[in-house]
Amino acid sequence: MKLRDPRQFEKPEIIIIPMIDIMFFLLVFFMISTMSMVDLKTVDVNMPKAKNVETNLSVTYLVTLKKDGSLWLEDKPITQDDLLRRAQVEQSKNSRFAVAIRADETVDYGTLMQLMDALKGAGISRFALAADKK
Structure with a gap:
């Protein structure tokens, strides 16, 4: 049985594009969720x-x-x-x-x-x- 030469193994790579996509998704999620948290509890009134x-x-x-x-x-x-x-x-x-x-x-x-x-x-x-x- 012949084993592959260790020099032929590919070095592991970090694929950064999916990580960037996930970071943008999280950024948008947190921006939208914080905008809904700022909602003021008030009564409707016609202000000047x-x-x-x-x-x-x-x-x-x-x-x-x-x-x-x-x-x-x-x-x-x-x-x-x-x-x-x-x-x-x-x-x-x-x-x-x-x-x-x-x-x-x-x-x-x-x-x-x-x-x-x-x-x-x-x-x-x-x-x-x-x-x-x-």
């Missing part, structure tokens, strides 16, 4: 439109003021007193606490100012007013 809107997701509370005057904290209804109490507790825990207010474009300016004044009276000093991009 502006050209120079900044996206900032570092706010702690996202408060929605609907045209009927109801308040929502993220996707749950809340009373103004409960919102103020919870915001005070959160402000005492986190010095960078911020509230973003999403108001319907038909909401009376006085109603919005009353909410902001109540939050300011509760010791909340960082606000943001949300708008949709044109």
Whole structure:
């Protein structure tokens, strides 16, 4: 029985093309999955439109003021007193606490100012007013 000469064995090769394909597939998968994780839990509201809107997701509370005057904290209804109490507790825990207010474009300016004044009276000093991009 004749054995092959060890010098005739081919050296192992790493085929890189399938590895690149797998890496691109994983990259796309993780990009798509993280985009779905960023979805904000909010109530549908017709916000005013502006050209120079900044996206900032570092706010702690996202408060929605609907045209009927109801308040929502993220996707749950809340009373103004409960919102103020919870915001005070959160402000005492986190010095960078911020509230973003999403108001319907038909909401009376006085109603919005009353909410902001109540939050300011509760010791909340960082606000943001949300708008949709044109």
